Amino acid sequence: VLDKQVKLTDMDAATGPVPGPDHPEVAAPGYVVLGMIGLGARSGYEIKQLVGQSIRFFWTISPVQIYPSLRQLAEAGFVTGRPEPRGRRPRQVYEITEAGRAALRQWLRRADPMPFELRDLGLVKLFFADALEPGEARDLLRAIRERSEERLVTLRAVEPTAHAVEAQGDPHPLLTLRMGIAVHQAMADVCRDFEDRQAGGPAGRGQTG
Amino acid sequence: VLDKQVKLTDMDAATGPVPGPDHPEVAAPGYVVLGMIGLGARSGYEIKQLVGQSIRFFWTISPVQIYPSLRQLAEAGFVTGRPEPRGRRPRQVYEITEAGRAALRQWLRRADPMPFELRDLGLVKLFFADALEPGEARDLLRAIRERSEERLVTLRAVEPTAHAVEAQGDPHPLLTLRMGIAVHQAMADVCRDFEDRQAGGPAGRGQTG
DNA sequence: TTCGTCATGTAAGAAGTTACATGATTTC
DNA sequence: GAAATCATGTAACTTCTTACATGACGAA
Numbered sequence: 001v002l003d004k005q006v007k008l009t010d011m012d013a014a015t016g017p018v019p020g021p022d023h024p025e026v027a028a029p030g031y032v033v034l035g036m037i038g039l040g041a042r043s044g045y046e047i048k049q050l051v052g053q054s055i056r057f058f059w060t061i062s063p064v065q066i067y068p069s070l071r072q073l074a075e076a077g078f079v080t081g082r083p084e085p086r087g088r089r090p091r092q093v094y095e096i097t098e099a100g101r102a103a104l105r106q107w108l109r110r111a112d113p114m115p116f117e118l119r120d121l122g123l124v125k126l127f128f129a130d131a132l133e134p135g136e137a138r139d140l141l142r143a144i145r146e147r148s149e150e151r152l153v154t155l156r157a158v159e160p161t162a163h164a165v166e167a168q169g170d171p172h173p174l175l176t177l178r179m180g181i182a183v184h185q186a187m188a189d190v191c192r193d194f195e196d197r198q199a200g201g202p203a204g205r206g207q208t209g
Numbered sequence: 210v211l212d213k214q215v216k217l218t219d220m221d222a223a224t225g226p227v228p229g230p231d232h233p234e235v236a237a238p239g240y241v242v243l244g245m246i247g248l249g250a251r252s253g254y255e256i257k258q259l260v261g262q263s264i265r266f267f268w269t270i271s272p273v274q275i276y277p278s279l280r281q282l283a284e285a286g287f288v289t290g291r292p293e294p295r296g297r298r299p300r301q302v303y304e305i306t307e308a309g310r311a312a313l314r315q316w317l318r319r320a321d322p323m324p325f326e327l328r329d330l331g332l333v334k335l336f337f338a339d340a341l342e343p344g345e346a347r348d349l350l351r352a353i354r355e356r357s358e359e360r361l362v363t364l365r366a367v368e369p370t371a372h373a374v375e376a377q378g379d380p381h382p383l384l385t386l387r388m389g390i391a392v393h394q395a396m397a398d399v400c401r402d403f404e405d406r407q408a409g410g411p412a413g414r415g416q417t418g
Numbered sequence: 419t420t421c422g423t424c425a426t427g428t429a430a431g432a433a434g435t436t437a438c439a440t441g442a443t444t445t446c
Numbered sequence: 447g448a449a450a451t452c453a454t455g456t457a458a459c460t461t462c463t464t465a466c467a468t469g470a471c472g473a474a
Contacts, residue, residue, distance in 0.1 A: 114331035122323035
């Protein structure tokens with residue numbers, strides 16, 4: 001069933017339309033930056049902060065991507081930037097334009113492929129864990145579970161903030177936060193379930209009935 | 210042969226073990242290849258197939274990584290390779306060695322960081338979805354849910370195979386498969402829950418008093 | 419004064435993907 | 447005899463991360 005590796009090579013809609021000189025081609029990181037400006041982030045620095053507090057669970061971004069993106073968005077007319085130094089320290093603050101909001105909405109509506117890309121060496125190790133002694137495999141499984149449990153603590157700590165945002169009319173940040181919580185809760189549950197089963201009858205006691 | 214030695218001029222960036230001729234430096238993709246050979250994959254081609262059928266949910270690999278890894282593992286003595294052409298078509302088949310099994314187990318035991326790296330533009334869009342009209346946001350949410358539901362169908366189709374592997378004494382492939390199923394089930398549930406709330410609560414299309 | 423935070427940027431490189439190249443074998 | 451699959455590989459490219467550079471401001 002899985003043998004047929006879906007060839008994504010022909011469908012390069014992921015990169016969007018051809019980046020011509022007329023089209024200011026905005027890539028995914030650019031839209032993230034645009035979206036964060038739209039939510040009220042003012043400087044590149046604040047974007048980095050906000051990403052770390054909100055979508056960190058399923059997206060990361062670095063200054064090296066942010067600052068060029070901001071210039072590109074300004075060129076395209078999606079944001080306006082003006083210098084607003086803090087004392088003698090240089091600083092650019094940005095605001096989203098109407099064209100920017102339109103571009104953001106258009107991107108959000110666009111039905112381009114949204115691959116769910118998970119890259120997890122922990123699960124890879126768990127997959128191969130039958131090569132270990134039973135006790136070692138249990139240790140590994142516990143480590144995976146604890147990793148999810150720790151992440152749950154972190155995510156739940158952000159819930160009050162997300163609730164406040166929801167109360168102001170934006171429920172979707174809370175929705176994606178719940179998604180992160182649900183995912184790690186599910187992983188921890190599967191781990192726990194397996195751990196309990198192993199504890200119950202590990203010595204070839206597999207007879208059902 | 211050992212072309213990596215050339216760049217050892219800079220000494221101050223020693224964050225890990227130096228890849229020298231004594232240490233056969235094996236990176237993550239190398240261990241994945243080693244593990245798959247350990248599970249019975251014989252050629253680079255078969256490794257690619259097996260990855261696509263088993264750990265595709267949380268790891269991918271391409272031929273460009275596989276073939277160099279195989280040569281490297283053979284040099285390190287972790288696998289043995291011999292030519293076994295199909296007719297006139299060249300072909301190398303590999304087997305894991307005892308040293309290879311030991312290296313694999315050591316890697317599995319190693320308590321190095323196992324970051325859970327999720328990269329999902331779908332969730333990013335969902336996070337920003339308050340910029341859309343309510344109806345459009347619902348469409349996006351439905352798309353996210355359907356994506357998980359489709360993935361569930363694919364994953365459940367592999368369950369019989371994983372059960373067969375478990376019956377032969379290797380329960381961990383089934384465990385990681387269940388993990389994938391649980392993750393997407395949780396995401397679909399969160400979506401469905403939110404969709405129901407939206408339909409019932411605020412003044413959308415529903416006739417709420 | 420020194421440390422932590424704010425704020426922006428450059429240069430280099432690690433990692434992985436895609437496109438392309440090659441050609442044999444099996445299947446329809 | 448055409449298409450799909452088996453099987454391996456090279457070269458170019460994108461993407462993202464790391465390390466480094468710069469320096470102002472505020473607080474201890």
